[in-house]
Amino acid sequence: MKITEYIKDTRAEMAHVTWPTRKQAISYSIVVVLVSVATAVLLGFFDYIFAQLLTLFV
Numbered sequence: 001m002k003i004t005e006y007i008k009d010t011r012a013e014m015a016h017v018t019w020p021t022r023k024q025a026i027s028y029s030i031v032v033v034l035v036s037v038a039t040a041v042l043l044g045f046f047d048y049i050f051a052q053l054l055t056l057f058v
Contacts, residue, residue, distance in 0.1 A: 020028065
């Protein structure tokens with residue numbers, strides 16, 4: 001396949017993509033940040049607990 005055909009096909013496919021609105025993109029980004037922070041807090045909590053348990057046994 002030639003590069004020009006590839007670019008034409010890519011542009012045609014990109015025309016079919018449904019892009020999120022600005023409001024949707026912002027809300028999805030907020031959800032991602034909140035889930036990431038919650039995961040970090042949860043992992044940090046378990047890390048702290050396991051570290052404390054290890055100090056008791058070692």
